[in-house]
Amino acid sequence: MVAPELLVERLNRGVSKRNARWTFLHEHAFGDALAMRRFRLGNGLTLLTLVDRSAPTVSYHTWFRVGSRHERPGKTGLAHLFEHLMFNATRTRPLGQFDRLLEGAGAEANAATWTDWTYYYENAPRGALPLLVELEADRMSNLVLRAPQVVSEKEVVANERKLRVEDDIEGKALELLYATAFRRHPYGWPTIGWMKDIRGFTVRDCRQFYRTHYAPANATVIVAGDFDEGRALGLVQEHYGGLPKVGAVVPVAQPKEPPQRAERITQLRAPTPSEKILLGYQAPAFCHPDTSALVVVNELLFGGRSSRMHRALCVDEELAFAVRGSIAPFVDPGLFEMWIFVHEGKRRQAALERLEGEIEQLASAGPMQSELDKAINQLELSFLHSMETAGGKAEQIGFYETVAGDGSAMFDRLDAYREVTPDDVERVATKYLRPSRRTRVEVVRGHG
Amino acid sequence: MSLLVEPSDVLPLVDVEIAFRVGSLQDPVGKEGLAQLTGHLLRRGPRGMSQQRFEDELATLGARASVEVSMRTTRVRATVLRRNLEPLLNLLARMLWRPALRARDYDQLLRQAQASLTARLDDDQTLGALSFRSALFGAHPYARTLSGTESSIARIDVERVRAFYRRHLENGDFVVGIAGAVTELEARALVASHFPAHRPRKRRAEKLPAPRMRRGRHVVVVDKPERSQTQLFIGTLGARTHDPKLFPLIVSNTAFGGTFSSPLMQEVRGVRGWSYGAYSRLLHSTQRDAWYMWTAPSAEYSAACAALQLELLERWVDRGIKGSELRFSQQYLINSHCFDRDTPSKRLEAKLDVELLGIPRRYVAEHDRLIGGVTRDQANEATRARISPRNLTIVVVATAADVVPSFEALPDVTSMEIVPFDRT
Numbered sequence: 090m091v092a093p094e095l096l097v098e099r100l101n102r103g104v105s106k107r108n109a110r111w112t113f114l115h116e117h118a119f120g121d122a123l124a125m126r127r128f129r130l131g132n133g134l135t136l137l138t139l140v141d142r143s144a145p146t147v148s149y150h151t152w153f154r155v156g157s158r159h160e161r162p163g164k165t166g167l168a169h170l171f172e173h174l175m176f177n178a179t180r181t182r183p184l185g186q187f188d189r190l191l192e193g194a195g196a197e198a199n200a201a202t203w204t205d206w207t208y209y210y211e212n213a214p215r216g217a218l219p220l221l222v223e224l225e226a227d228r229m230s231n232l233v234l235r236a237p238q239v240v241s242e243k244e245v246v247a248n249e250r251k252l253r254v255e256d257d258i259e260g261k262a263l264e265l266l267y268a269t270a271f272r273r274h275p276y277g278w279p280t281i282g283w284m285k286d287i288r289g290f291t292v293r294d295c296r297q298f299y300r301t302h303y304a305p306a307n308a309t310v311i312v313a314g315d316f317d318e319g320r321a322l323g324l325v326q327e328h329y330g331g332l333p334k335v336g337a338v339v340p341v342a343q344p345k346e347p348p349q350r351a352e353r354i355t356q357l358r359a360p361t362p363s364e365k366i367l368l369g370y371q372a373p374a375f376c377h378p379d380t381s382a383l384v385v386v387n388e389l390l391f392g393g394r395s396s397r398m399h400r401a402l403c404v405d406e407e408l409a410f411a412v413r414g415s416i417a418p419f420v421d422p423g424l425f426e427m428w429i430f431v432h433e434g435k436r437r438q439a440a441l442e443r444l445e446g447e448i449e450q451l452a453s454a455g456p457m458q459s460e461l462d463k464a465i466n467q468l469e470l471s472f473l474h475s476m477e478t479a480g481g482k483a484e485q486i487g488f489y490e491t492v493a494g495d496g497s498a499m500f501d502r503l504d505a506y507r508e509v510t511p512d513d514v515e516r517v518a519t520k521y522l523r524p525s526r527r528t529r530v531e532v533v534r535g536h537g
Numbered sequence: 538m539s540l541l542v543e544p545s546d547v548l549p550l551v552d553v554e555i556a557f558r559v560g561s562l563q564d565p566v567g568k569e570g571l572a573q574l575t576g577h578l579l580r581r582g583p584r585g586m587s588q589q590r591f592e593d594e595l596a597t598l599g600a601r602a603s604v605e606v607s608m609r610t611t612r613v614r615a616t617v618l619r620r621n622l623e624p625l626l627n628l629l630a631r632m633l634w635r636p637a638l639r640a641r642d643y644d645q646l647l648r649q650a651q652a653s654l655t656a657r658l659d660d661d662q663t664l665g666a667l668s669f670r671s672a673l674f675g676a677h678p679y680a681r682t683l684s685g686t687e688s689s690i691a692r693i694d695v696e697r698v699r700a701f702y703r704r705h706l707e708n709g710d711f712v713v714g715i716a717g718a719v720t721e722l723e724a725r726a727l728v729a730s731h732f733p734a735h736r737p738r739k740r741r742a743e744k745l746p747a748p749r750m751r752r753g754r755h756v757v758v759v760d761k762p763e764r765s766q767t768q769l770f771i772g773t774l775g776a777r778t779h780d781p782k783l784f785p786l787i788v789s790n791t792a793f794g795g796t797f798s799s800p801l802m803q804e805v806r807g808v809r810g811w812s813y814g815a816y817s818r819l820l821h822s823t824q825r826d827a828w829y830m831w832t833a834p835s836a837e838y839s840a841a842c843a844a845l846q847l848e849l850l851e852r853w854v855d856r857g858i859k860g861s862e863l864r865f866s867q868q869y870l871i872n873s874h875c876f877d878r879d880t881p882s883k884r885l886e887a888k889l890d891v892e893l894l895g896i897p898r899r900y901v902a903e904h905d906r907l908i909g910g911v912t913r914d915q916a917n918e919a920t921r922a923r924i925s926p927r928n929l930t931i932v933v934v935a936t937a938a939d940v941v942p943s944f945e946a947l948p949d950v951t952s953m954e955i956v957p958f959d960r961t
Contacts, residue, residue: 122547144879185807188798193865195872198797214875244810251766252813252833258659310699360762362655362959393601395592404589407645410652431654459597466599470618473550477880536763 090140093126096319100326108132109330111322117497125486125497126282128322132334133306136325137486137496141479145214147314148479149221152208152487155302157280158343166282167298169202170290173242175209179231187224194220203280205420206491212480215315219324226328229303234295236516250281258359262530269353272345276322284366302334311487314479318481344423353528358535364431366441369424370522372416375492381505382513383425383521386413388464389456390462397447407432408440420492425521437531452518455511468506538734542724542889543716544832545881549619551717552882555633556612556893558901559705561683568693570685574650575701576604576611581642583631588642590765600625606683610705610893627729634733638702644694654687658959661934662761665768668961669932672757673772673827677748714889716881747824750774753951754929756944760937761958767839767935772829773925778821778896785919788911790819792866794830801849805832811842828924836935840943851926857917870908
């Protein structure tokens with residue numbers, strides 16, 4: 090590969106517009122074969138590249154630092170609705186052409202929105218890169234927002250909400266969990282938005298949102314896979330270089346949650362044959378130094394059939410037929426979520442007490458080193474799986490860039506897990522997994 | 538035994554698959570779920586090792602393993618950190634050829650299987666899909682669910698499972714696939730030292746009857762309370778794997794409802810916003826499998842959405858696809874084919890499918906030529922010959938009171954059946 094400094098020098102030759110000039114920032118190697126490089130365009134757009142020729146594909150991601158946390162009450166769900174609108178017409182392309190061109194090239198395109206970010210991606214055959222750059226640059230600045238599309242997409246989103254929340258017990262329980270756990274912070278409202286808010290959006294809301302958040306300085310483009318780096322830089326320079334430098338959106342400090350001193354309990358009645366318990370323990374932000382140890386705790390408790398919770402609840406006493414745990418990877422403190430799917434004929438309370446017993450045991454006696462090694466091997470396996478495809482690599486880099494502030498931090502993730510000691514496990518389990526720090530949703534049989 | 542290897546030095550990771558040509562089609566009538574229970578009991582580990590120790594050993598290796606049963610195959614799938622490949626193969630070999638098959642593990646497995654069947658009732662899309670296959674195939678084996686039913690698995694005891702294992706797996710022929718950070722030479726040596734060299738029993742080739750097309754349009758309402766959203770499946774019989782019209786039909790179906798920009802998605806979602814998703818799928822097997830459309834419209838316009846889909850279906854079959862649609866569909870299928878082989882495990886899977894499912898080798902080797910060679914006349918003729926808009930199964934998961942009158946009013950409905958969701 091050509092040295093990045095030389096590439097930048099060559100591409101900047103004769104370019105007078107400051108917005109279109111490249112700066113090379115740094116490179117981070119991963120093993121012998123892979124390296125992530127960071128470049129910045131004069132208008133503030135960050136480009137991260139990772140060349141990997143193991144398959145003839147390329148993945149193109151655009152991550153915007155905007156999610157549901159940037160909304161306000163009465164306008165919840167706008168970031169998500171906007172994600173849908175981005176697939177509509179632009180000033181240069183009629184409705185439908187975006188998808189048609191990409192599909193014709195054999196590309197898959199989609200997007201996702203959560204609390205802290207929105208991202209758009211295309212996974213394509215390697216030859217399609219010029220098309221991807223052109224289409225993404227176009228919709229970053231030329232999107233057309235008119236009533237018919239906004240009305241139609243609002244209906245699609247309302248249907249999506251019914252599909253994923255209103256008629257989905259787990260979706261509904263999660264929404265209730267976050268609404269109960271967060272009283273001030275925007276994490277308390279659902280990313281898809283409240284139905285009333287979805288119905289109420291206007292074209293004006295959408296235009297204002299676009300102007301505020303969709304700018305080069307608020308975005309990171311990631312290109313991973315089989316491509317020529319110099320050619321990619323040239324294409325990005327050509328198509329994004331003309332966009333104005335608009336100041337990056339200044340992050341708004343979100344209200345802090347008041348300290349939780351007692352457990353919050355709520356019930357959800359639903360036409361379900363099996364009862365469930367959903368717990369949310371207040372957890373640190375993704376970038377907090379304790380997060381690595383908590384991820385290991387989650388693996389010890391919930392990582393597959395050899396985990397403590399599976400053994401205790403699903404095998405030894407058969408109180409549950411499934412258990413699940415995960416930590417919300419948010420910019421601000423989120424929740425450590427735990428699900429118990431209670432066996433028919435077994436008591437919810439008995440299942441909960443068994444779960445608490447397992448947590449207490451881990452917090453007081455910690456794991457043996459061999460158990461810790463097992464958990465870390467499982468995390469290594471998950472990490473390698475996430476790196477199998479070009480799309481997987483681009484997604485990981487984009488996530489770390491947007492949430493942790495540095496895409497290359499993903500490469501250090503395994504080392505951070507390996508540094509976790511049994512004492513760390515005890516300490517974070519004691520600190521975070523106390524009943525007084527949690528919210529509980531009990532899903533019981535009945536009609537809502 | 539045969540071995541397929543797909544080497545790749547990109548990541549220190551190896552996928553292993555050990556596959557047998559036996560699946561739920563071998564379930565005796567009334568004991569549906571037997572093949573899957575056998576696979577899942579095998580997964581509980583070998584003799585001389587408790588279930589928990591087996592799980593601990595697997596996890597300590599940085600490995601995950603599952604036993605997946607389909608209509609025609611039982612596949613042990615595992616993935617492992619490269620440095621632990623050999624101990625994993627040893628563990629899998631013991632699991633497969635010296636299995637514990639303990640009665641107490643089976644009792645627990647049965648209770649978990651019953652609980653999973655109950656939990657499935659929470660998932661409307663799965664309910665709809667299973668009800669659709671059941672209504673479309675009737676008494677044909679393709680109607681069977683892999684997991685069986687509460688009553689069918691209650692009839693299976695551990696002796697029955699052991700007998701199934703002895704008959705179909707213990708001395709059965711198998712195929713091993715290894716993909717990832719391993720050379721062909723290494724893979725051969727490892728497999729030879731850990732797996733038995735079997736002389737397989739000769740098995741008669743399965744002779745399945747052809748499924749019978751049910752005449753007319755039949756509506757099944759899966760009645761579930763408090764549904765604001767419905768799950769809608771509309772379909773009929775599709776094609777056989779060896780059907781000479783298979784590739785023309787794949788191209789035609791892709792043009793109709795196989796992509797985001799296809800007419801089905803555009804009319805249902807793009808123009809009307811009626812459903813988050815809308816697609817059509819063509820399945821194929823030794824006999825004709827299903828072709829179907831799926832959408833998830835709100836209850837208030839579920840019947841209107843069904844009527845629109847029927848209209849689009851009739852138009853597709855009657856008028857066929859245009860030349861531009863044909864070319865687009867071919868381009869899409871050929872260009873996106875790289876994603877069917879962008880990881881070593883996907884490349885291995887394609888080879889295994891050829892070996893196990895009788896998929897002609899040229900379907901993989903000459904994919905682009907077979908797709909690119911389809912003419913518009915062939916595509917439209919295949920659609921007319923295989924997709925029958927007059928003979929349809931329509932399944933809707935909904936609150937019956939909200940939808941029955943409007944579905945009865947759909948054109949040419951021959952019958953209407955209402956099934957409580959907890960009796961599907």
